[in-house]
Amino acid sequence: MGAETLSDNVRLYCADCLDVIPTLGPVDHVIGDPPYEQHMHDAKQRRSRKLRADGAAELEAIDFSSVEAIRAPVTAALVERCSGWLIAFCTPEGVAPWRDAIEAAGARYKRACIWVKPDSAPQFNGQGPAMGAECFVTAWCGKGFSSWNEGGGRNVFTHLTNQADRHGEHPTEKPISLMCEIVEKFTNPGDMVLDPFMGSGSTGVAAVRLGRRFIGIERDRRYFDIAAERISDALARPDMFVPLPAAPKQIQLFEGASK
Numbered sequence: 001m002g003a004e005t006l007s008d009n010v011r012l013y014c015a016d017c018l019d020v021i022p023t024l025g026p027v028d029h030v031i032g033d034p035p036y037e038q039h040m041h042d043a044k045q046r047r048s049r050k051l052r053a054d055g056a057a058e059l060e061a062i063d064f065s066s067v068e069a070i071r072a073p074v075t076a077a078l079v080e081r082c083s084g085w086l087i088a089f090c091t092p093e094g095v096a097p098w099r100d101a102i103e104a105a106g107a108r109y110k111r112a113c114i115w116v117k118p119d120s121a122p123q124f125n126g127q128g129p130a131m132g133a134e135c136f137v138t139a140w141c142g143k144g145f146s147s148w149n150e151g152g153g154r155n156v157f158t159h160l161t162n163q164a165d166r167h168g169e170h171p172t173e174k175p176i177s178l179m180c181e182i183v184e185k186f187t188n189p190g191d192m193v194l195d196p197f198m199g200s201g202s203t204g205v206a207a208v209r210l211g212r213r214f215i216g217i218e219r220d221r222r223y224f225d226i227a228a229e230r231i232s233d234a235l236a237r238p239d240m241f242v243p244l245p246a247a248p249k250q251i252q253l254f255e256g257a258s259k
């Protein structure tokens with residue numbers, strides 16, 4: 001197990017999360033992007049024929065195993081140590097299995113949220129609708145009522161996939177703007193955020209920029225090194241301006257209602 005301390009508030013582990021999580025103390029929140037379900041891995045494996053007809057770079061294969069075998073033990077370990085929100089990205093088909101694992105571990109499943117991707121790739125073979133959105137499940141691991149910073153806000157998050165700050169090395173990299181919105185809405189400054197599937201570090205960058213403490217775990221050394229570099233860069237520029245979503249506006253539901 002390799003560990004790297006980037007600051008007093010940021011610690012990264014290059015190891016399997018099932019080995020690291022039992023060694024950690026309590027954390028406030030878990031925000032992670034676990035491997036996809038097996039059907040998505042199968043669909044994204046490299047084929048002998050080209051998939052794109054527009055001349056652009058071929059889609060990269062996913063080079064890690066699916067979540068199926070580890071979902072239950074990872075969820076149980078995370079719920080035991082988390083006192084706030086547990087958030088995990090998944091395919092639409094993965095929402096129900098994640099809900100079942102979360103409830104079996106003793107946490108309160110709340111709702112699936114949708115990340116809308118306006119610039120997602122079309123279905124190049126034309127044989128069906130393209131995937132224009134992705135899901136993430138939310139659960140409350142703490143005592144008492146759950147709370148977040150968005151009041152009556154909705155569960156839809158809209159962000160471009162291919163943004164100027166995209167690193168591009170990891171096949172399922174999440175936009176920093178998306179992770180900033182999630183961190184801002186579900187956590188508070190000073191909270192400890194754990195990402196057990198750190199990948200190339202987008203959650204860590206968002207946490208650092210927004211003044212949260214962070215623990216990241218990634219077993220692939222190549223992605224770990226990328227994450228460490230990106231998070232170190234964020235730590236070196238604490239005054240970087242990060243645009244956040246506009247505050248929600250109160251709408252008038254009934255004629256004559258007070259404003």
